[in-house]
Amino acid sequence: xxxxxxxxxxxxxxxxxxxxxxxxxxxxxxxxxxxxxxxxxxxxxxxxxxxxxxxxxxxxxxxxxxxxxxxxxxxxxxxxxxxxxxxxxxxxxxxxxxxxxxxxxxxxxxxxxxxxxxxxxxxxxxxxxxxxxxxxxxxxxxxxxxxxxxxxxxxxxxxxxxxxxxxxxxxxxxxxxxxxxxxxxxxxxxxxxxxxxxxxxxxxxxxxxxxxxxxxxxxxxxxxxxxxxxxxxxxxxxxxxxxxxxxxxxxxxxxxxxxxxxxxxxxxxxxxxxxxxxxxxxxxxxxxxxxxxxxxxxx
Numbered sequence: 284x285x286x287x288x289x290x291x292x293x294x295x296x297x298x299x300x301x302x303x304x305x306x307x308x309x310x311x312x313x314x315x316x317x318x319x320x321x322x323x324x325x326x327x328x329x330x331x332x333x334x335x336x337x338x339x340x341x342x343x344x345x346x347x348x349x350x351x352x353x354x355x356x357x358x359x360x361x362x363x364x365x366x367x368x369x370x371x372x373x374x375x376x377x378x379x380x381x382x383x384x385x386x387x388x389x390x391x392x393x394x395x396x397x398x399x400x401x402x403x404x405x406x407x408x409x410x411x412x413x414x415x416x417x418x419x420x421x422x423x424x425x426x427x428x429x430x431x432x433x434x435x436x437x438x439x440x441x442x443x444x445x446x447x448x449x450x451x452x453x454x455x456x457x458x459x460x461x462x463x464x465x466x467x468x469x470x471x472x473x474x475x476x477x478x479x480x481x482x483x484x485x486x487x488x489x490x491x492x493x494x495x496x497x498x499x500x501x502x503x504x505x506x507x508x509x510x511x512x513x514x515x516x517x518x519x520x521x522x523x524x525x526x527x528x529x530x531x532x533x534x535x536x537x538x539x540x541x542x543x544x545x546x547x548x549x550x551x552x553x554x555x556x557x558x559x560x561x562x563x564x565x566x567x568x569x570x571x572x573x574x575x576x577x578x579x580x581x582x
Contacts, residue, residue, distance in 0.1 A: 327543075334543045341536045343448075344529055351446040351526050353415075357454035358519050360414045365512035367409045368461065372505045375402045375479060379497045382486040389489075396487035403479040407433060410458060420458040428458045433476030435459060447525040452518060456511055463504060471496055475504050 324331040382395045410429050412419055420428035421437030428437045435458050442455040459465075459474065466473030470481040471493065478500045485493035 330543045334540055337536050337540050337543070341533060341540070344533050344536065347445060347447055348526065348529055348533070350444045351522060351529070354444050354446050354452055354454045355519070355522055355526075357414050357419060357442070358515055358522065360412055360419050361454075361456060362512065362515045362519065364409055364412050364419065365461065365508050365515060368406060368508045369505060369512065371402050371406050371409070372475075372501055372508065375399060375482070376498060376501045376505075378402070379482060379486070379494060379501065383491075383494050383497075392486050392489060396483040399479055399483040399486060403433070403476055403483070406462075406475060406479070407431070410462065419455055420461060422455065422457045429476070433474070433480070435465060435474070446522060447529060450525060452522065454518075456515070461508055461511055463507065471500055478504065 378395050378399050382392060407429055410420055411427055418424075418426065418428045418437065423440030423442060424437040426436060429435055437458055439457060439459075441453045441457070443451050443453045445451045462476065463474040463478075466477065470477040478497075481493060482497045482500075484490070485497070
């Protein structure tokens, strides 16, 4: 049995070859334009599946990196608050020492009392520090941590955020944890704002009994603030280490994705030239064949 190749079937074969060559050329052109070997999952299903997993892991890592960046902002702000608070307490201590030296006359005591009240106001201003419009010492409560009288307005909650795989970090401390709790019956045993207010009054009135315990109260408060400062510094160091490790991991994931998806530019250039030649050849052959007439067969 013999098969007959008609002009129509020949034309169909040539058109199919042209279409195949054009698709191949379009594919390599798209790869070079995007620098990606994989345009759709069917280009390489196995590599696409691995790449999808790597991209999902990279997105999770990038979200954790953003969390870690915000956590760093919170911890840095809290660290500044503790440092400023220690400085203000040092000023208050020096003023109390001046007041208890015995050489201060009523006018001098009045000036020292005013300075202690200024230290208290500065401490209240420091306690009002915010990050992104939220008070860093108010716990989870909205609004300021303290009002103008020194009354705590926040709650006992804490703000925590995931900063690395399996690691959640607390990034806040409350006002009472830093400055002590309010005591309605004994101001000298209360928070720092009560203590400073009581000391200012004692300096002005010459109350030696209250001043005698003033230094101990300030030293106790300073130790408490410094302890919080040390803890915050430790968390900042831990966070910096986690962020550095995350950057290395992200670079590794990006490299893996690139190996799976990106083209070899030199090889792609050679392939492009070959596909262009194949397409031009298919067009040339088709052009010559389709111009054949009945007279060509009769010659």
